[in-house]
Amino acid sequence: MKYFISLILICSSFFVSSQTIEDALSTETKFYNAVDKWVAFPSQKNDSTAVYGFIYIDEHAGFTFRMIGDFKIVDGDFKNIPNDIYKTTIFASRLSKNSRLFALLNEEQQNQLNLPVTPDWLSVYKLQAGDVSYLTNIGNKYNAVGASQNALEPLLKAYAIEPHYEGLEFELGYAYNALFQFEKSIPILEKAIKYDTSNELLYKELGFAFLNLEDIEKAKDVYVKGISIALSENNKIEMAFNLTYGYYKQMDKSNFNLWAKKVREMVKQDSPYIAYLVQMEEQWPE
Known part of the structure; x- marks a missing residue:
């Protein structure tokens, strides 16, 4: 032993x-x-x-x-x-x-x-850990690397202090959208747009949320407004293409063709968006 x-x-x-x-x-x-x-x-x-x-x-x-x-x-x-x-x-x-x-x-x-x-x-x-600016920046850093779940804590803390702080509502709406929590992003983004009607990023995120909830009419209203005020051509194109894809998913050919034409007018012929449109058109049921 x-x-x-x-x-x-x-x-x-x-x-x-x-x-x-x-x-x-x-x-x-x-x-x-x-x-x-x-x-x-x-x-x-x-x-x-x-x-x-x-x-x-x-x-x-x-x-x-x-x-x-x-x-x-x-x-x-x-x-x-x-x-x-x-x-x-x-x-x-x-x-x-x-x-x-x-x-x-x-x-x-x-x-x-x-x-x-x-x-x-x-x-x-x-040193500034409790400040709204600090919390918003930290949330932004998490969102930027695809860690939106981690972004929620600092962003919600900031939102409780000063909801209309510059960039905060976009970051919070973006985080919820990235986590497929669209019902939570919508009220935040709607309030944000009432406060700042000229922020194209807010329209882009709000339209995206409605689109993912398959409320295409609300998505259209938001995107049309967003496109009309957007200064960034890239944001205009993204909103128009997202709406086009929404109509494709619903097999609404009339509206799909309408918005596909708008996208083609916005982009160059060698744009990847053209290839995506062609792919959708080729896969359309007879």
């Missing part, structure tokens, strides 16, 4: 000490789900070490990863690799839709690396 127990201990010790960086790190977290958290990923220079740091949002520059150091695994524990360069140089990289996946560091791993809950320097980026 003593021999058996010793054998288990030896095997267990071997297993722990032979753990690799890849075994220890589950790199499956998108950066926008790791904001204000410690993260790590295997080093490209040495597969037996890893890089760790902190993800935060710079209100103006966006999602950022600040590299703090390197570590290795010793007897199952994370151990810092001393490097004075991290004391004198800031290594920060901006993150985008195509950025890598990260591994979240749990509390035990953070303790092994002697990390605080949050770094002291983070407070610099939180």
Whole structure:
């Protein structure tokens, strides 16, 4: 029996000490789900070490990863690799839709690396955290990378303070539309348009919401108004094409042809929109 127990201990010790960086790190977290958290990923220079740091949002520059150091695994524990360069140089990289996946560091791993809950320097980026402008900008950053679910919290906080703050209603309506919560976006966008009748982006989002609820008559009314006041040719084309597609889905050939003609008048012959129209026309039932 003593021999058996010793054998288990030896095997267990071997297993722990032979753990690799890849075994220890589950790199499956998108950066926008790791904001204000410690993260790590295997080093490209040495597969037996890893890089760790902190993800935060710079209100103006966006999602950022600040590299703090390197570590290795010793007897199952994370151990810092001393490097004075991290004391004198800031290594920060901006993150985008195509950025890598990260591994979240749990509390035990953070303790092994002697990390605080949050770094002291983070407070610099939180000075205006309760302001409507800050909350709107943060929501915008989440929307821009396709993380509209994350955008809702800061945007709703801002909306509760000052609903007509510039750009806020668009961002909130956009977030709800991106999450297919069209019933929630409509009242927000309708109130926004009453306050700001010349904002073409609001019409674009409101029409999109009605279109997805298959209320094409309301979508048409909104889009027609939006097209009439829009200064951006791209927004005009997008609204006209969306309405055209709405009629295609309803198999309303008369209105489809009417709006397909309008789209063709707006775009160049080599526009992708022309190809889309042709495809719909070719697939139209006889």
